[in-house]
Amino acid sequence: MEKCRKDGTTVASLSTDALMDLKVPIAPIAEQCRILETLDDHLSRLDSANALLAHAKSLSPIQSRSLYTAASEGRVSGTPRDLVPDFRGIRQGLWDSANSNKKYKAPAAADLSAAPHLPEGWAVYSLEELTDPIRIIRYGILMPKVKSAGVVPYVEVKDLGGCTLRGKELHRTSKELDEKFAGARVVSGDVLLAVRGSYDRSAVAPDTLAGANVSRDVARIAPLPGIDSEYLHIYIQSHFAQQYLKNHARGVAVKGVNIAAIRAMPVAVPPLSTQREIVEVVQQRKVVVDVAIAAVARSSHRSVALRQAILTRAFSGRLVEQDPGDEPASVVLQRISVERKRVVSRGAVKASARSRRQTHTEPVAPKPSLNSSKSALGEMVQQEFEL
Numbered sequence: 004m005e006k007c008r009k010d011g012t013t014v015a016s017l018s019t020d021a022l023m024d025l026k027v028p029i030a031p032i033a034e035q036c037r038i039l040e041t042l043d044d045h046l047s048r049l050d051s052a053n054a055l056l057a058h059a060k061s062l063s064p065i066q067s068r069s070l071y072t073a074a075s076e077g078r079v080s081g082t083p084r085d086l087v088p089d090f091r092g093i094r095q096g097l098w099d100s101a102n103s104n105k106k107y108k109a110p111a112a113a114d115l116s117a118a119p120h121l122p123e124g125w126a127v128y129s130l131e132e133l134t135d136p137i138r139i140i141r142y143g144i145l146m147p148k149v150k151s152a153g154v155v156p157y158v159e160v161k162d163l164g165g166c167t168l169r170g171k172e173l174h175r176t177s178k179e180l181d182e183k184f185a186g187a188r189v190v191s192g193d194v195l196l197a198v199r200g201s202y203d204r205s206a207v208a209p210d211t212l213a214g215a216n217v218s219r220d221v222a223r224i225a226p227l228p229g230i231d232s233e234y235l236h237i238y239i240q241s242h243f244a245q246q247y248l249k250n251h252a253r254g255v256a257v258k259g260v261n262i263a264a265i266r267a268m269p270v271a272v273p274p275l276s277t278q279r280e281i282v283e284v285v286q287q288r289k290v291v292v293d294v295a296i297a298a299v300a301r302s303s304h305r306s307v308a309l310r311q312a313i314l315t316r317a318f319s320g321r322l323v324e325q326d327p328g329d330e331p332a333s334v335v336l337q338r339i340s341v342e343r344k345r346v347v348s349r350g351a352v353k354a355s356a357r358s359r360r361q362t363h364t365e366p367v368a369p370k371p372s373l374n375s376s377k378s379a380l381g382e383m384v385q386q387e388f389e390l
Contacts, residue, residue, distance in 0.1 A: 004017070004025075006021065007021040007022045007025065009021075028318060028319070028320075029332040029335065029336060030320065030332055031326075031329035031330050031331060031332050031335070032329070032330060032335060033326065033329040033330065034320075034323065034325060034326070034329055037323040037324075038317050038318075038322055038323055041317070041322055041323050042313065042314075042317055042322070045313050046310070046313065049306060049309060049310060049313070052302075052306065053303070053306055056299055056302055056303050056306065059295070059299045060296070060299050060300075060303070063292065063295070063296045063299070066292050066295075067240070067289070067292055068240065068241070068242060068245070069242075070285060070288055070289065070292065071237050071238075071240040071241045071242075071285070072241045072242040072243070074237050074241070074281045074284065074285045075119070075120075075237060075238045075241035075243065075244070075271060075281075076119075076120040076122065076241075076243075076271070077120075077122030077123075077125065077271075077273065077277075079281060079284045079285065079288075080273070080277050080280045080281050080284065081277075081280070082123060082124060083123075083124035083125070083273055083274045083276070083277045084274075084276065085274045085275075085276055086124075086274060087124070087125065087126040087272055087273065087274050088229045088274075088275075090128055090132055090133055090227055090229065090230075090272070091110075091128075091132055093227055093228065093229065094110065094132060094134075094135075094136050094227060095107050095136070097135065097136055097137070097227070098136040098137070101137055102137075107136070108136075110129060110131035110132045110134075110136075110266065111129050111131045111132075111263070111266040111267040112129055112267065113127055113128060113129035113132070113267060113268075113269035113270075114129070114247075114264075114267040114268065114269055115127070115269060117243075117246075117247065117250075118269060119243045119244075119269055119270070119271045120243070120271065121271055122271075122273070124273065124274070124277075125271050125272060125273045125277075126271075126272050127269050127270065127271055127272065128269070128270055128272055129266060129267050129268065129269060129270070130224065130265060130266055130267070130268045130269075130270055131266035131267070133226060133227055133230050133235070133270060133272065134224055134225050134226060134227060135225040135226075135227060138186075138190075138223075138225040139186075139225075140222055140223070140224050140225075140262060140265060140266055141186060141187055141222065141223060141262065142187065142198070142217070142219050142220075142221070142222060142223075142262065143157065143158075143184055143187040143216055143217030143218050143219055143221055143223065144157060144176060144180050144181070144183075144184045144187065144216055144217070144218055144219060145184075145219045146219075147174070147176040147180055147216070147218050147219075148174065148176070149175075149176055149177045149180070152177055153174065153175030153176055153177060154175055154176075154177065154178055155175055155176050155177070155178060155180075155181040155214070155215065155216055156173035156174070156175050156176075156212070156215040156216075157173060157174060157175070157176050157181075157215060157216040157217055157218055158173060158189070158195055158208075158212075158215060158216075158217045158218065158221050159173075159174065159218045159220065159221065160197040160199070160200055160201055160204060160218070160220050160221060163195060163196075163197050163201075163204035163205060163206050163221070164204060166204060166205060166206050166236070166240065167206050168195070168206045168207075168208060168209060168212055169209055173215065176216065180216075181216050184216060187216055187217050187223050188214060188215070188216055188223075189208045189212055189213065189214070189215045189216065189217065189223060190208065190213050190214075190225070191208055191209065191210045191212070191213050192207065192208065192225075192226065192232045193207070193208040193223055193224060193225050193226075193232070194206075194207055194208075194224040194225075194226065194232055194235050194236050194239065195207075195208060195217060195221055195222070195223060195224070196221065196222045196224060196239060196265070197220060197221055197222075198220060198221065198222045198259055198260045198261075198262075198265065199219075199220035199254075199257060199258075199259035199260075200220060200257050200258075200259065202245070202248040202249070202252060202258075202259075202260050203240075203245055203248075205236055205239045205240060206236065207232045207233055207236050220259070222262065222265055224265075229275050230272070230275075230278070231275065231278040231279055231282055233282040233286075234278035234279075234281055234282050235270070237281065237282065237285055238270055238271065243271075244268065244270075247268055247269075248260050248264075248265075248268070251264035
């Protein structure tokens, strides 16, 4: 089929002449039937396996979400041995040490209309209460794309796919735009959250991303000391947090979550030692999930190769046993040739008869001209008027 391909202006197509010259191996009729029966058996089982693989692939995000939810509800960690810090006091202390002459603005209170599950020894804070009072939760650059001279990398929603930023190739914006939105710059350990078009993507900024910026569709979250960035990322990916973001998403064509709703999102917070224990357990179990996902992907890839191998064996005479008693394919081809000649001959006879009928048909009277028709119509109207 590739040899029959020809390029077109907009789309490629097949050359009919080349396609008609395609050589097709023909097996005896009885062997064709055995091939089809065997193919049906093999391919039906392969299709069933592919359906199971597709189902397993669809379960992988559910498995990850369930893991994050269990972690954020304290079901993968023990009872805390220490206390949750006073993050409100820590936050105001950071502000006072850096801005002694400016009035401190209190953070948004947690929206407790749908409070998260709170295990023993945990506390609940709003997301803003857990973040740096100077490097506040905020959007990034409006229209960061530049045609040339891009030097500063920036994170877009698409870059947060897979909930990681490691190994991602980022687009770059100009120094001028980066300076204009200097308050949205990223440092290692920041949590980045997609807030428009998609709000189920988040990631922790690695060391290599320090100094980058973010687009307007991404929120930069800078956790306070005492909040593990990986734990906060796990919590944002939990069922409760995702449901909260979904409930606060607004928009018709493209939905997004505004900063006010993000700041008020309630967060279940354990002591730092418990946070680190949760992160360790989740990372260990996530490896198992990732291994299963990779196995499904490899099996899906092998399935395509297996289907091709089965078809190749089928049409090269290696899938089923051959029976010397079968009627040879040459006899079948001979009958086909005879039938083709008969059909072509019958078509030629019909065409000749149709041509003779057209030759002896009575001549058709010419249609009256437009002027004569108008004249006759006028006389008829005149007669009717006189009557």
